[in-house]
Amino acid sequence: MDTLSWSKSEKQIAQQAFNQAYKRECEALIQQIQEKFPKIVEPETLWELHDLLSNKRKEINEKYDYRYSIIIFVFARLIKEGWLDLSELQGLGKDKLSQINVLLNM
Amino acid sequence: MDTLSWSKSEKQIAQQAFNQAYKRECEALIQQIQEKFPKIVEPETLWELHDLLSNKRKEINEKYDYRYSIIIFVFARLIKEGWLDLSELQGLGKDKLSQINVLLNM
Numbered sequence: 691m692d693t694l695s696w697s698k699s700e701k702q703i704a705q706q707a708f709n710q711a712y713k714r715e716c717e718a719l720i721q722q723i724q725e726k727f728p729k730i731v732e733p734e735t736l737w738e739l740h741d742l743l744s745n746k747r748k749e750i751n752e753k754y755d756y757r758y759s760i761i762i763f764v765f766a767r768l769i770k771e772g773w774l775d776l777s778e779l780q781g782l783g784k785d786k787l788s789q790i791n792v793l794l795n796m
Numbered sequence: 797m798d799t800l801s802w803s804k805s806e807k808q809i810a811q812q813a814f815n816q817a818y819k820r821e822c823e824a825l826i827q828q829i830q831e832k833f834p835k836i837v838e839p840e841t842l843w844e845l846h847d848l849l850s851n852k853r854k855e856i857n858e859k860y861d862y863r864y865s866i867i868i869f870v871f872a873r874l875i876k877e878g879w880l881d882l883s884e885l886q887g888l889g890k891d892k893l894s895q896i897n898v899l900l901n902m
Contacts, residue, residue, distance in 0.1 A: 716839035723836070730829070733822035740853055743846040 694786055696758055703781045704761060711773040712754050719746050762786060766793035800892055802864055809887045810867060817879040818860050825852050868892060872899035 696704065727739050755764060768774040769790070776794075779787065802810065833845050861870060874880040875896070882900075885893065 713839070716842060720836050720839075720842060723842075730826050733819070733826075736822060736826060736829075736849070737853060740846070740849040743842070743849065747843060747846055 693759070694762070694783075694789075697783075700782050700786070703779065704758075704765075705756070707765065707774055707778045708754065708756055708761070708768075710778065711768045712750075715750060715773045719750075762789050763793065766790050769794060799865070800868070800889075800895075803889075806888050806892070807864075809885065810864075810871075811862070813871065813880055813884045814860065814862055814867070814874075816884065817874045818856075821856060821879045825856075868895050869899065872896050875900060 723739065723742070726742070727735060730736055730739065753764070753767065765774060765779060769776055776787075776790070779790065829845065829848070832848070833841060836842055836845065859870070859873065871880060871885060875882055882893075882896070885896065
C-alpha cells in the first residue's frame with residue numbers, strides 16, 4: 691500500500707475512532723472479568739484471573755498500535771473484530787477508506 | 797546450618813503449616829484486591845490490578861518454595877511476616893525449632 695498523508699481533521703477522526711475502539715474492548719474485558727470472576731475465594735481463581743489479564747493486556751497492547759504507517763491495517767482489524775464500525779471513520783479520505791475496504795474484503 | 801532429616805510426621809506438620817500460610821497470604825491478597833478494586837470501570841484500573849497481581853504472584857511463587865533444604869528459612873520468613881505462627885510448627889524436632897528460633901532472633 692502507498693504511504694498516505696493525513697490531514698489534521700483526518701488525524702482527529704482516526705484518533706477518536708482508535709480511542710473509542712480501545713475503550714469498547716477494555717469495557718468488554720471488564721465485563722468478561724466480572725462475569726467470569728464474580729467473587730474470588732480460591733487462590734487458583736486469582737491466578738486464572740491473572741493469566742487472563744496477562745494474555746489480554748499483551749493482545750491489546752500489540753493490537754492498538756497507533757502509527758500512521760500501519761493504522762489502516764489496525765482499523766481493518768478492529769472493524770473485523772467488531773470494536774469499530776466503518777461509519778466511525780467517515781471523514782477520512784477516499785484513498786484511506788478504499789484501502790480499508792480492500793482489507794475488509796480480503 | 798546442618799542438613800536435617802525429616803520424619804514422616806514432621807513432613808506432615810511442615811506441609812500443613814506451609815499450606816496454611818499460603819492460604820492465608822492468598823486470602824489477604826484477595827481481600828486487598830476487593831478493597832482496592834471494588835468496581836473496575838476504567839481500563840487504567842484494570843492494568844493496575846494486573847500489575848499488582850503480577851508482582852504478588854511472583855513474590856508468592858518465590859517465597860513458597862517447599863524444599864526441605866531451605867524450608868527452615870521459609871518458615872522463619874513466614875513467621876516474621878505474620879503468615880504463620882511458631883505454635884503451628886509444634887511437633888517438629890528440637891533441632892529444627894531451635895534453628896527457626898535462631899533465624900527469628902537475627
